[in-house]
Amino acid sequence: MKRPVFYMLLILTSLVMLLPFVWTLYASLVKNDMLVNHFPTSISEYGFENFMYIITQSHIATWYKNSLFVTITITVGNLLFNSMAGYSLARIKFPGSKILFFVTLGIMMVPIQILLIPIFIMMATAGWINTYLALIIPFLVNPFGVFLMRQFFVTFPKELEESAKVDGLNRISIFFRIALPLAKPALIAQAIFIFVWNWNSFPFPSILATEPEMYTLPVGIYQITNTAYTSSITASMAGVVLMTIPTIVFFMIFQKYFISSSIGSGIKG
Amino acid sequence: MKTVANTNTGVKSKSQSYYNKSKRFWKKESVKEIGAAYFLMAPFILIAGIFIFFPILYSLIISFQDFSYLNPDAAEWVGFNNYVALLQDSTFINAIKNTVMLLAIVVPIQTMIALILAAVLNSKIRARTFFRTVYYLPYITSPIAVGAVMVYMFNRDGVMTQFMTLFGMDNVAWYADGRYAFYLIVFIIIWTQIGFYTVLYLSGLQSISDDIYEAAKIDGANKVQVFFKITAPLLKPTTFLVLFMGVIATLQIFEQPYVVSTTGGALPGSPSESTLTMVMYLYTQAFTYFDMGYASAAAFIIFIMIFTLTLVQYWYFEKRERS
Structure with a gap:
């Protein structure tokens, strides 16, 4: 009795969730812009022309390269620096550790919009606007990532550290040789969060990169869809498809870690 | 000692x-x-x-200075002038109204839907991972891309616009129509965030032990009683989290209304400021008009609102927890 109602509900809501994805893919394959709302039945109306068009006629290849370089660098930086800080806060008793932990929690609560203006002024003063430095350096650490790693390392077995100490390893070697390699699940979870956030990030790149050669994908896609709006819907959708693929692939591969970590950190936070 | x-x-x-x-x-x-x-x-x-x-x-x-990025050396201390001026600025007041409206509509709806979806997913359902993944996809997709896609789907003759005419809506571009633009934003926000909150609720539900339900069954409680007397109270921490994160995320909404309203080169917040949110207002003041002192004051007002709401919610839930 109840089962079919449940499945109906789930299937209906899934359709609502999936429709925009399916429609985007469909629109990106329609050759003629004017036919997009008419669902042409002839197979000859479909093709990859929009993808060829967007790749050759816009800077999308450059934006892709920028986004990949910026996002990967930021992700690697976060993995290293947040883990170092998280380990230090979790495992070492040192003067100032409590204050540092509370400051980390505090800045997690600050809305990023407060940072937009000062970071823009700082970057403009340093002459870093339209450079990779501006797009990367401020984002190399993340208080949320530090918190995530701290929560992981708090439950890290003490015995491993003690036996390493007996073997004559100092703290820093213990971190790099023992703690960090064993933190793989937390690192993967963090990597995906940081990757997705920064891949999709719009407000900061939109003010820090003003030349088309320095745009990241969200900024570039925004320019295509909003300024060239009347020119081609289908080409814009091809751009959206290209932009969305990496996050979805990332998510599909690691979704086990992604969802379980959002649960763990969410509840504890 | x-x-x-x-x-x-x-x-x-x-x-x-x-x-x-x-x-x-x-x-x-x-x-x-x-x-x-x-x-x-x-x-x-x-x-x-x-x-x-x-x-x-x-x-x-x-935020206490008259600071224009175009002429930073001419910055002057102006005390609370920026804050006073903001609270008398009808555009900012309108942005606050819109944001509070969003909050009042989006947060209850998404919390309820998320709870229902999670409860259904938590019963013995096949392909649970599939549904969970599908619900989560919008959350990891770029808001800029989502905004662009929705604009086309809700365009004049667009696939969703045509569908909505079945319910008596007009065949117009939703993003440019004063009656519909706001609800397009509401829909996009809920569509984007629902999966995240569903997953939070699902984890909350899964942490409730089966023994409690067994005991309730033995005591003769029916399904409705079980939900209101057992599940809902035990989910309180999760509900707090869902409301807390929902409020904060909604107060900070920027990308989706920004993309939708600036379609075709229109002003942010158009048509006629009906989709202007607080963060959009601060972004425009700072990076279109370069009035950064003024925009910083707006940023702090948003921060104070978020902080206050967080404290109020926390206090409310703490109180109910104790009583």
Whole structure:
């Protein structure tokens, strides 16, 4: 009795969730812009022309390269620096550790919009606007990532550290040789969060990169869809498809870690 | 500790010497330890200090100045003028109204839907992972891309616009129509966030032990009683989290209304400010008009609102928890 109602509900809501994805893919394959709302039945109306068009006629290849370089660098930086800080806060008793932990929690609560203006002024003063430095350096650490790693390392077995100490390893070697390699699940979870956030990030790149050669994908896609709006819907959708693929692939591969970590950190936070 | 030490000197000296010994042991060790701790903390302290901590203070300072980026040397201290002017600025008031409206509509709806979806997913359902993944996809997709896609789907003759005419809506571009634009934003936000909150609720539900349900069954409680007397109270921490994160995320909404309203080169917040949110207002003031003192004051007002709401919600749930 109840089962079919449940499945109906789930299937209906899934359709609502999936429709925009399916429609985007469909629109990106329609050759003629004017036919997009008419669902042409002839197979000859479909093709990859929009993808060829967007790749050759816009800077999308450059934006892709920028986004990949910026996002990967930021992700690697976060993995290293947040883990170092998280380990230090979790495992070492040192003067100032409590204050540092509370400051980390505090800045997690600050809305990023407060940072937009000062970071823009700082970057403009340093002459870093339209450079990779501006797009990367401020984002190399993340208080949320530090918190995530701290929560992981708090439950890290003490015995491993003690036996390493007996073997004559100092703290820093213990971190790099023992703690960090064993933190793989937390690192993967963090990597995906940081990757997705920064891949999709719009407000900061939109003010820090003003030349088309320095745009990241969200900024570039925004320019295509909003300024060239009347020119081609289908080409814009091809751009959206290209932009969305990496996050979805990332998510599909690691979704086990992604969802379980959002649960763990969410509840504890 | 002190009274023990006073009444029994023997114990005191014994424990004291032990304490000193361990302290000396730690001293040798601890210099190294403290050095290592700060070495490991250094990159975070440095970067977060320069690019998070300092900017907050800097932002606070310029919110009390007449600071234009075009002419930074002419910055002047103006006291609370920016704040006073903002609260008299009808456009900002309108942005606050819109944001509060969003909050009042989006948060209850998404919380309810998320709870229902999670409850259904938590019953013995096939392909649970599939549904969970599908619900989560919009959350990881770029808001800029989502905004662009929705604009086309809700365009004149667009697939969704045509569908909605079945319910008596007009065949118009939703993003450019004063009656519909706001609800397009509502739909996009709920569509984007629902999966995240569903997953939060699902984890909350899964942490409730089956034994409790078994016991309720034996006591003869029906499904409705079980939900309201057992599930809902036990889910309170999750509900707090869902509301808390929902409110904060909605107060900070920027990308989706920005993309939708600026379609075709229109002003942010168009048509006629019906989709203008607080963060869009601050972004436009700062980076279109370069009035950064004014925009910083807006940023702090948003911050104060978020902070206050967080405290109120926390206090409310704490109180109910105790009673």
